[in-house]
Amino acid sequence: MQFALLIYESPDAFASRKSDGSDAYTGAWRAYHKALVESDVFVGGDPLEVPETGTTIKIKDGKRGVQDGPYADTKEQLGGFTIIEVPSVDAALEWAARCPAASYGAVEVRPLAPQTRRRIVE
Amino acid sequence: MSGGDGEKVQRTIERVARESYGRLVAYLSVHTQDLAGAEDALSEALLKALTVWPRDGVPQNPEAWLLTTARNSLIDFFRHQRVVSDSEPNLLLFTQNSGEDPLETNYPDERLKLLFVCAHPAIDPAMHTPLMLQTVLGLDAVRIAGAYLVSPKTMGQRLVRAKTKIRDGGIRFEVPEREQLPPRLDAVLEAIYAAFGIGWDHMAGADQHGHDLAEEALWLARVLLEQIPDEAEVQGLLALMLHCEARRAVRRDRDGHYVPLSEQDPNLWSLPLIEEAEGHLADASKSGNLGRFQLEAAIQSVHAERARGRRVEWRAIVQFYRQLIRISPTIGRQTGYAAALAEANGAGEGLAVLDAIDHDAVSAYQPYWAVRAHLLQLLGKGPEAQHAYDRAIGLAEDPAVREFLLERRAQ
Numbered sequence: 001m002q003f004a005l006l007i008y009e010s011p012d013a014f015a016s017r018k019s020d021g022s023d024a025y026t027g028a029w030r031a032y033h034k035a036l037v038e039s040d041v042f043v044g045g046d047p048l049e050v051p052e053t054g055t056t057i058k059i060k061d062g063k064r065g066v067q068d069g070p071y072a073d074t075k076e077q078l079g080g081f082t083i084i085e086v087p088s089v090d091a092a093l094e095w096a097a098r099c100p101a102a103s104y105g106a107v108e109v110r111p112l113a114p115q116t117r118r119r120i121v122e
Numbered sequence: 123m124s125g126g127d128g129e130k131v132q133r134t135i136e137r138v139a140r141e142s143y144g145r146l147v148a149y150l151s152v153h154t155q156d157l158a159g160a161e162d163a164l165s166e167a168l169l170k171a172l173t174v175w176p177r178d179g180v181p182q183n184p185e186a187w188l189l190t191t192a193r194n195s196l197i198d199f200f201r202h203q204r205v206v207s208d209s210e211p212n213l214l215l216f217t218q219n220s221g222e223d224p225l226e227t228n229y230p231d232e233r234l235k236l237l238f239v240c241a242h243p244a245i246d247p248a249m250h251t252p253l254m255l256q257t258v259l260g261l262d263a264v265r266i267a268g269a270y271l272v273s274p275k276t277m278g279q280r281l282v283r284a285k286t287k288i289r290d291g292g293i294r295f296e297v298p299e300r301e302q303l304p305p306r307l308d309a310v311l312e313a314i315y316a317a318f319g320i321g322w323d324h325m326a327g328a329d330q331h332g333h334d335l336a337e338e339a340l341w342l343a344r345v346l347l348e349q350i351p352d353e354a355e356v357q358g359l360l361a362l363m364l365h366c367e368a369r370r371a372v373r374r375d376r377d378g379h380y381v382p383l384s385e386q387d388p389n390l391w392s393l394p395l396i397e398e399a400e401g402h403l404a405d406a407s408k409s410g411n412l413g414r415f416q417l418e419a420a421i422q423s424v425h426a427e428r429a430r431g432r433r434v435e436w437r438a439i440v441q442f443y444r445q446l447i448r449i450s451p452t453i454g455r456q457t458g459y460a461a462a463l464a465e466a467n468g469a470g471e472g473l474a475v476l477d478a479i480d481h482d483a484v485s486a487y488q489p490y491w492a493v494r495a496h497l498l499q500l501l502g503k504g505p506e507a508q509h510a511y512d513r514a515i516g517l518a519e520d521p522a523v524r525e526f527l528l529e530r531r532a533q
Contacts, residue, residue, distance in 0.1 A: 024521075024524070024525050024528055027515070027528045028515060028516075028521075028524045028528065030512070031511075031512040031513070031514075031515035031516035031524075031528075032515070032516040033516070034512045034513065034516050035486075035512070035513055035515075035516025035517050036516070038485075038513065039485050039486055040485075089272075089273075089276075090271070090272060093271045093272065093273075094271060094486075097271055097519045098516065098517055098518065098519050100521075100524070102519075103519075103520075103521040103524075104521075
């Protein structure tokens with residue numbers, strides 16, 4: 001089964017992206033990524049640029065609305081995603097618990113929806 | 123009535139529920155053979171207390187009040203279902219006792235039977251501990267789910283399924299006969315130890331209800347020892363948990379940094395707990411019946427020698443691990459053996475033990491990688507050590523452990 005780990009990060013965690021990579025959070029991420037790859041569960045995924053770089057579009061009554069920044073106005077923001085292939089949701093939750101973001105922000109585990117995808121793509 | 127009184131009543135209800143939950147559930151379910159029904163009846167009684175007690179005052183014996191109320195609602199239920207028959211003597215006894223009788227103030231402690239039901243061989247072993255946490259300790263499914271890293275909904279469903287199986291599967295609420303006792307007792311001990319481990323690893327500190335799983339597990343082991351005083355492994359388990367408990371506060375320094383066992387200041391360990399552990403271990407050894415928990419407690423006892431200013435006798439620990447591996451060669455024990463052997467005979471011998479473990483089995487087992495990294499570093503194999511550290515860091519869940527390993531990696 002494939003699951004998306006949706007990574008929600010705090011402002012501090014986003015700030016660490018400007019560091020030279022020697023901070024604990026970035027180091028933990030580097031190791032976590034290696035563990036995912038070497039355990040053969042990593043399918044794909046990437047970090048996102050910081051939330052301020054986002055632009056949100058909404059069309060209401062035919063009128064375009066554009067908003068600076070991310071859609072949801074919350075303290076923790078979506079900072080990236082990782083897709084993993086594991087036998088069960090239990091295993092997915094274990095990997096989520098190991099994710100460095102789980103200790104400082106939150107990690108949401110969501111199954112991918114292959115059925116829905118098939119309906120759309122075909 | 124003032125708000126202050128309401129809060130006081132609320133606190134009384136919480137306290138009674140906490141102290142008596144397991145005893146009440148055990149007593150009610152032993153007589154109805156229906157665990158879920160007993161829990162529902164007790165929840166109802168607790169809810170009723172919330173409205174009645176603030177109005178009429180807290181009864182003289184709150185526990186007896188809850189018992190009577192829950193029992194009456196169960197009797198009503200059974201009458202309604204017309205299931206009371208001569209073939210159910212327990213239930214008859216139960217209903218016959220419904221008048222004013224001394225049972226109310228001095229009802230028997232049936233928790234031991236409840237423990238054996240929770241760890242019954244017909245129940246999925248993965249559910250033994252969750253069932254105990256809920257029925258004996260009164261923890262809710264949400265909290266149990268958090269400890270087990272499953273969704274609260276899933277944990278709730280699994281608990282309901284297990285209780286249905288207890289009711290419909292003819293699982294008796296009884297203490298096993300002498301000849302069946304050792305294997306059945308093992309399952310109970312395993313479940314209590316698992317509760318302790320969860321409290322130890324994943325529930326730092328107590329929650330708002332004052333539950334601290336590690337303490338609750340210790341308490342369960344004491345209940346068990348009280349009722350089965352002559353089983354060495356019960357004492358072994360209690361000794362093991364007491365040794366760990368003696369060091370709990372010292373696992374982190376003041377700034378929250380992880381402190382490994384070998385670097386802990388033994389003067390900060392709790393000597394009374396260590397001495398209590400040693401007492402149980404000594405009692406257990408008189409039986410000549412050496413089991414898994416006594417061996418693990420013995421390993422902790424060797425470490426505890428440091429509290430008396432003595433060195434750790436690693437050769438003794440190596441021997442205890444060998445005995446444990448003979449019982450069952452789990453990857454945890456092999457990893458512990460490797461670490462001990464490295465201390466006793468050098469890192470090379472430890473690493474050889476690690477190399478011999480099936481690679482697939484340890485792919486996501488964090489302690490293996492942490493020990494491996496440490497031994498490789500000792501042997502001066504830099505790049506391999508870095509790689510193993512990365513795995514150990516990537517598999518760690520605790521930020522304090524991650525930071526500790528990141529620092530070690532950089533050395």
